[in-house]
Amino acid sequence: MSRVYNFSAGPAVLPEEVLKEVAEEMMDYQGTGMSVMEMSHRSADFQKIIDEAEQDLRDLMKIPDNYKVLFLQGGASQQFAAIPMNLMKNKVADYIVTGQWAKKAYQEAQKYGKVNKIASSEDKTFSYIPDCSDLSISPDADYVYICENNTIYGTKFKKLPNTKGKTLVADVSSCFLSEPVDVSKYGIIYGGVQKNIGPAGMVISIIREDLITDDVLEGTPTMLKFKTQADAGSLYNTPNCYCIYVCGKVFKWLKKMGGLEEMQRRNIEKAKILYDFLDQSKLFKGTVVPEDRSLMNVPFVTGDKDMDAKFVKEAKEAGLVNLKGHRTVGGMRASIYNAMPKEGVEALVAFMKKFEEENA
Numbered sequence: 234m235s236r237v238y239n240f241s242a243g244p245a246v247l248p249e250e251v252l253k254e255v256a257e258e259m260m261d262y263q264g265t266g267m268s269v270m271e272m273s274h275r276s277a278d279f280q281k282i283i284d285e286a287e288q289d290l291r292d293l294m295k296i297p298d299n300y301k302v303l304f305l306q307g308g309a310s311q312q313f314a315a316i317p318m319n320l321m322k323n324k325v326a327d328y329i330v331t332g333q334w335a336k337k338a339y340q341e342a343q344k345y346g347k348v349n350k351i352a353s354s355e356d357k358t359f360s361y362i363p364d365c366s367d368l369s370i371s372p373d374a375d376y377v378y379i380c381e382n383n384t385i386y387g388t389k390f391k392k393l394p395n396t397k398g399k400t401l402v403a404d405v406s407s408c409f410l411s412e413p414v415d416v417s418k419y420g421i422i423y424g425g426v427q428k429n430i431g432p433a434g435m436v437i438s439i440i441r442e443d444l445i446t447d448d449v450l451e452g453t454p455t456m457l458k459f460k461t462q463a464d465a466g467s468l469y470n471t472p473n474c475y476c477i478y479v480c481g482k483v484f485k486w487l488k489k490m491g492g493l494e495e496m497q498r499r500n501i502e503k504a505k506i507l508y509d510f511l512d513q514s515k516l517f518k519g520t521v522v523p524e525d526r527s528l529m530n531v532p533f534v535t536g537d538k539d540m541d542a543k544f545v546k547e548a549k550e551a552g553l554v555n556l557k558g559h560r561t562v563g564g565m566r567a568s569i570y571n572a573m574p575k576e577g578v579e580a581l582v583a584f585m586k587k588f589e590e591e592n593a
């Protein structure tokens with residue numbers, strides 16, 4: 234077996250322990266004589282899997298009782314429509330646009346109501362988080378929307394915006410479970426699982442109960458109505474059973490590792506290794522203002538496209554893969570999610586040092 238260090242932004246590295254466990258259970262899940270892939274979503278065995286997954290996630294994030302946890306299909310992008318459809322009672326929402334994913338959500342919401350861009354960092358290629366302490370929040374806004382960690386640009390809100398009492402909705406796809414979070418500050422906190430949690434094909438949406446109602450926009454598909462999914466315990470139709478199972482394994486792994494406080498400690502330690510190197514490097518440089526740097530996605534450049542391409546190619550040959558930056562920004566990006574071991578980041582920095590010496 235030969236494993237690489239995979240710096241992909243998503244789908245991304247998963248804990249080896251979890252991969253081994255699911256491999257062992259592939260042919261016979263705990264004496265059932267079948268794989269979870271082959272199991273009815275209405276079976277008692279699967280109900281136990283989904284119930285445990287939800288409870289473990291609740292424990293990890295300390296999710297208050299007045300929030301529902303939904304395991305949904307359609308990825309994070311489906312929520313870009315589902316959120317306005319379910320929340321736009323006044324048909325008004327305020328969006329803070331700090332990257333491509335926030336922009337996509339902002340554009341999608343425009344189909345359903347009046348959507349205000351109340352702040353943006355597009356003027357400097359999304360390399361920072363705007364000051365959100367005193368924005369002009371619309372008096373009739375149904376919610377304020379952010380993308381908390383910007384996967385492509387490598388920025389993160391270190392402080393949540395002052396929504397002046399309005400419901401906060403956050404896409405946390407690329408920082409899910411990377412640190413402790415106070416769920417009570419959000420109306421909805423949601424993310425695709427394919428970055429920090431599990432295989433692709435699912436979004437977890439944690440929604441405060443008062444936002445789950447029958448009062449949705451006319452024409453909202455049954456499947457996109459939060460109440461449909463909440464009333465059915467995410468089993469209105471056949472869910473992504475296998476993904477729920479693997480996510481459940483990752484939740485157990487996270488608990489065993491010491492929970493989100495320990496993840497945060499490790500993530501700070503790992504990111505520091507890379508940022509410290511970037512800050513003194515003569516060849517490589519980080520692209521984000523230091524105070525807004527993400528712990529999960531670290532973009533960097535040499536300033537020379539050919540040199541960037543050479544780096545990505547040689548890194549791959551050295552077993553450090555998926556370091557190419559997003560196609561819209563170029564350069565490099567190392568995604569160092571929970572499952573990336575410290576050794577992976579150390580190996581990357583050692584390789585960057587060597588590359589710098591050779592290409593000085």
Ligand SMILES: Cc1ncc(COP(=O)(O)O)c(C=O)c1O
Pocket residue numbers: 243307308309310311334380382383384385404405406407425426435436
């Ligand atoms: C922050 C963020 N939001 C949304 C998405 C889209 O997720 P999905 O592919 O699950 O729709 C991504 C990445 O793929 C992302 O990084």
